[in-house]
Amino acid sequence: MKIAAVCGSGLGSSFMIEMNIQTILKELGREDIEVAHYDLGSASPELADVFFVGQDLADSAYHLGRVVVLKSIIDLDELGEKVRGIVTEES
Amino acid sequence: MNSFLNLLINIASTPAILVALIAVLGLGLQRKPIADVVRGGIKTFVGFLVVTSGAGVIENSLTPFSEMFKVAFNMHGVVPNNEAIVAVALTKFGTYTALIMLAGMAFNILIARVTRFKYIYLTGHATLYMSCMTAVILSTTGMSSVEMVLFGGLAVGLANTIFPALAQPYTKQITQSDSVALGHTGDLGYALSGLVGKYFGNKEKSTEDIDFPKSLAFLRDSTVSITLTMGIVYVIVAFFAGNHYITKNLSEGTNYMVYAVQQAGIFAAGVFIILAGVRLILAEIVPAFKGISERLVPNAIPALDCPIVFPYAPNAVLIGFLSSFVGGLISLVVMIATGMTVIIPGVVPHFFCGATAGVYGNATGGVKGAVFGSFIQGIVISFMPILLMPVLGDLGFEGSTFSDTDYGAVGIFLGNLAHSFGRIAVIVGIVAVLILLLVLTALKKAQASSISE
Numbered sequence: 001m002k003i004a005a006v007c008g009s010g011l012g013s014s015f016m017i018e019m020n021i022q023t024i025l026k027e028l029g030r031e032d033i034e035v036a037h038y039d040l041g042s043a044s045p046e047l048a049d050v051f052f053v054g055q056d057l058a059d060s061a062y063h064l065g066r067v068v069v070l071k072s073i074i075d076l077d078e079l080g081e082k083v084r085g086i087v088t089e090e091s
Numbered sequence: 092m093n094s095f096l097n098l099l100i101n102i103a104s105t106p107a108i109l110v111a112l113i114a115v116l117g118l119g120l121q122r123k124p125i126a127d128v129v130r131g132g133i134k135t136f137v138g139f140l141v142v143t144s145g146a147g148v149i150e151n152s153l154t155p156f157s158e159m160f161k162v163a164f165n166m167h168g169v170v171p172n173n174e175a176i177v178a179v180a181l182t183k184f185g186t187y188t189a190l191i192m193l194a195g196m197a198f199n200i201l202i203a204r205v206t207r208f209k210y211i212y213l214t215g216h217a218t219l220y221m222s223c224m225t226a227v228i229l230s231t232t233g234m235s236s237v238e239m240v241l242f243g244g245l246a247v248g249l250a251n252t253i254f255p256a257l258a259q260p261y262t263k264q265i266t267q268s269d270s271v272a273l274g275h276t277g278d279l280g281y282a283l284s285g286l287v288g289k290y291f292g293n294k295e296k297s298t299e300d301i302d303f304p305k306s307l308a309f310l311r312d313s314t315v316s317i318t319l320t321m322g323i324v325y326v327i328v329a330f331f332a333g334n335h336y337i338t339k340n341l342s343e344g345t346n347y348m349v350y351a352v353q354q355a356g357i358f359a360a361g362v363f364i365i366l367a368g369v370r371l372i373l374a375e376i377v378p379a380f381k382g383i384s385e386r387l388v389p390n391a392i393p394a395l396d397c398p399i400v401f402p403y404a405p406n407a408v409l410i411g412f413l414s415s416f417v418g419g420l421i422s423l424v425v426m427i428a429t430g431m432t433v434i435i436p437g438v439v440p441h442f443f444c445g446a447t448a449g450v451y452g453n454a455t456g457g458v459k460g461a462v463f464g465s466f467i468q469g470i471v472i473s474f475m476p477i478l479l480m481p482v483l484g485d486l487g488f489e490g491s492t493f494s495d496t497d498y499g500a501v502g503i504f505l506g507n508l509a510h511s512f513g514r515i516a517v518i519v520g521i522v523a524v525l526i527l528l529l530v531l532t533a534l535k536k537a538q539a540s541s542i543s544e
Contacts, residue, residue: 009313010370011216012396019378039366041314056401056408074271074399
């Protein structure tokens with residue numbers, strides 16, 4: 001399984017979300033799950049199973065397949081809840 | 092022995108190897124498994140080479156652009172694009188950039204630890220670009236290598252603490268908390284926009300009450316927005332330069348319009364390559380910096396990239412982009428009319444900085460705040476490069492330059508000290524700013540203890 005975070009330039013925000021997802025996965029003991037970050041232009045459906053984006057990019061990311069929209073990209077509680085949801089669903 | 096020493100010096104002065112070693116150091120400090128350390132080192136090494144290859148691509152597209160612009164308008168035209176100018180500068184100042192960045196991150200942690208400004212700047216590419224500009228400016232002062240890394244690093248560490256702090260009063264109003272700061276190189280512009288909104292707007296009339304079409308959202312994709320705007324700019328410039336001149340001197344017979352569109356595409360391709368390389372470089376360095384700072388600075392406030400505020404006011408994002416861009420266009424007209432160097436409004440800085448300024452203006456002054464705040468931000472980022480370019484030495488004439496406000500502020504401060512009074516003035520200036528932060532911390536402490544008594 002692979003999770004990716006996506007933002008406009010693929011430099012800052014998506015990278016931060018990636019690091020936060022990694023921290024959450026570590027707490028869950030699921031470090032086997034790969035995490036990456038991309039810019040909106042390079043992200044394509046085959047690059048990951050689930051894509052995380054901020055609310056403001058929701059309309060531009062529908063082509064990626066399974067997309068999780070974050071209301072706030074700095075809210076760790078929201079992110080944790082959504083990552084846990086994906087992990088439990090998968091197992 | 093001598094040849095061994097030579098080898099060491101060679102390693103340290105090959106920037107690609109040097110940044111790889113920095114990544115290896117970071118991974119080692121986090122006690123990562125050997126496989127991760129090797130992988131991270133190699134990816135960073137290749138990442139640096141990718142960035143410098145992208146520089147070549149960008150230069151191939153900017154050189155004919157400058158020539159066409161000169162023939163068409165008899166003026167010097169500049170496209171502000173951070174990626175382009177940094178990639179070009181890294182081919183020459185890579186080693187110092189890497190060392191200043193490393194020292195800058197260390198100073199950032201140290202300053203956050205000892206002063207009351209607890210901001211840890213996690214936007215790695217902004218730190219990389221700021222370090223690169225600092226390296227360029229300090230190299231004109233005749234400083235020794237040690238001085239350059241030490242004071243350059245201190246300057247970057249200070250900038251990475253001060254700019255998030257300047258924007259923080261307004262960032263707090265947006266996020267309704269003091270747990271996160273904005274670490275992007277337009278912080279000065281955002282604080283300005285917040286200030287403008289405070290005096291010229293009404294925050295009750297928020298942009299978010301407007302029903303606004305989201306059809307401009309595709310511009311968030313930087314490849315699309317760069318190709319589109321550069322395409323328009325190249326076509327206009329090619330039109331005025333004329334088919335005859337271009338087919339004879341530049342395109343080797345290809346039709347001038349086809350050539351213009353292709354060159355715009357090459358520019359976007361260059362930025363794409365550079366961004367891919369920057370991602371590879373930062374992938375290992377930023378998490379290490381984050382991990383180390385979390386252990387060393389209690390109550391640290393992470394300063395993060397500008398899109399973190401976009402979800403708070405999506406309408407302000409679009410309004411901010413548009414009015415910033417209008418500010419850029421009006422500035423363009425003024426520059427043409429007065430015969431100055433012409434700064435072509437780049438869609439990337441106007442999008443990211445303008446949009447963020449819009450969110451700040453909206454937080455303090457609603458619709459009016461968003462419109463005026465980002466409009467003024469747009470004018471500032473158009474004129475700042477004109478003041479910045481002369482202090483960048485040879486790099487000032489590359490057809491591209493740094494765009495965001497904080498590069499302008501740091502560059503103009505350091506550059507003018509260097510140009511007018513030389514090396515000692517630069518050192519005194521940087522240390523004076525550090526002392527100012529320490530004094531502000533001491534004052535706050537004195538105030539706090541007098542209240543508690």
